[in-house]
Amino acid sequence: MPWLQLKLDADRDNAEPLEDVLLELGAAAVTLEDNADQPLYEPGLNERPVWNMTRVTGLFDAAEDMDALVESLTRKFPAPLPAHRIEILEDKDWEREWMTHFQPIQCGERLWICPSWREPIDPDAVNLLLDPGLAFGTGTHPTTFLCLQWLDSQDLSDCHVVDYGCGSGILGIAALLLGARHVTAIDNDPQALIATRDNLERNHLTEERLDCHLPDKADRTGKADVVIANILAGPLMELAPRLAAYLDSGGRIALSGILTEQAETLRKHYSEWFDNLAIVSKDDWCCISGVRNARFQQKS
Numbered sequence: 001m002p003w004l005q006l007k008l009d010a011d012r013d014n015a016e017p018l019e020d021v022l023l024e025l026g027a028a029a030v031t032l033e034d035n036a037d038q039p040l041y042e043p044g045l046n047e048r049p050v051w052n053m054t055r056v057t058g059l060f061d062a063a064e065d066m067d068a069l070v071e072s073l074t075r076k077f078p079a080p081l082p083a084h085r086i087e088i089l090e091d092k093d094w095e096r097e098w099m100t101h102f103q104p105i106q107c108g109e110r111l112w113i114c115p116s117w118r119e120p121i122d123p124d125a126v127n128l129l130l131d132p133g134l135a136f137g138t139g140t141h142p143t144t145f146l147c148l149q150w151l152d153s154q155d156l157s158d159c160h161v162v163d164y165g166c167g168s169g170i171l172g173i174a175a176l177l178l179g180a181r182h183v184t185a186i187d188n189d190p191q192a193l194i195a196t197r198d199n200l201e202r203n204h205l206t207e208e209r210l211d212c213h214l215p216d217k218a219d220r221t222g223k224a225d226v227v228i229a230n231i232l233a234g235p236l237m238e239l240a241p242r243l244a245a246y247l248d249s250g251g252r253i254a255l256s257g258i259l260t261e262q263a264e265t266l267r268k269h270y271s272e273w274f275d276n277l278a279i280v281s282k283d284d285w286c287c288i289s290g291v292r293n294a295r296f297q298q299k300s
Helices: 015-024 066-076 094-101 142-153 170-177 190-202 233-245 260-270 295-299
Strands: 003-011 029-034 053-061 084-089 105-107 111-115 126-130 160-164 182-186 210-213 224-230 247-259 274-282 285-292
Touching: 003 015, 003 066, 015 029, 015 053, 015 066, 066 084, 105 142, 111 142, 111 170, 126 170, 126 190, 142 170, 142 224, 142 247, 142 274, 142 285, 160 170, 160 233, 170 182, 170 190, 170 210, 170 224, 190 210, 224 233, 233 247, 233 260, 247 260, 260 274, 260 285
Parallel strands: 111 126, 160 182, 160 224, 182 210, 224 247
Antiparallel strands: 003 053, 003 084, 029 053, 105 111, 247 285, 274 285
């Protein structure tokens, strides 16, 4: 089905009002994109980040009278309409288009992340077959890559691993393929738990080896040997006592979803529960790993 796009060069103040009016006028979808190469990282609590220069795009059926629509938009919008243009959206199989750009990724010495619809590059490697579905986690983002690389470097034989914020299940399933005995996968998004179970089956692993839980149902999972959490710095600060409680002295942890400028603050915070905390960076992101100390147990 063909579509027409109305693209407007907005700023921070008028991007969201434009979005509201476009939806009111019947847009099938509205997207906000960076229009000046300005990175946005972790938002504050209850904050929706918007770029200083934002491209607002409304998607409309090709039969829409775009001249009349722009006239209506001009009347309804409370400020002068910013520069805009109308473009035809090429009719593509967008799912297939995305699939062509998801290529196998090597993470460490043993582990490869392979799209489930492609043959592995190295059949003798540890190949994780992945279809992320609607959940976060393909291995392409630096935070996921750093966690996978860390898992590849660990001896996980016979370990119980907690994957907190599991997304697509990529980290927990990688742990199983690398020798872990059992994984507890936790996420607050039910869609992530569905994607995790689907990817477990895709990798020919039995459901007895991985349990999926919402966070409020995951407090009685027992002691783990390894905890890995790829979330964001803010939630990781709040979750520190809970994540530490999963581990006995000597248990290992890896944390990611952390910007490099946030790393030292988070490292200091986790030093109450963990020793030998090391920071590894990739691009603007990092992974912090360490070993559970005995002091936490003594204080408990």
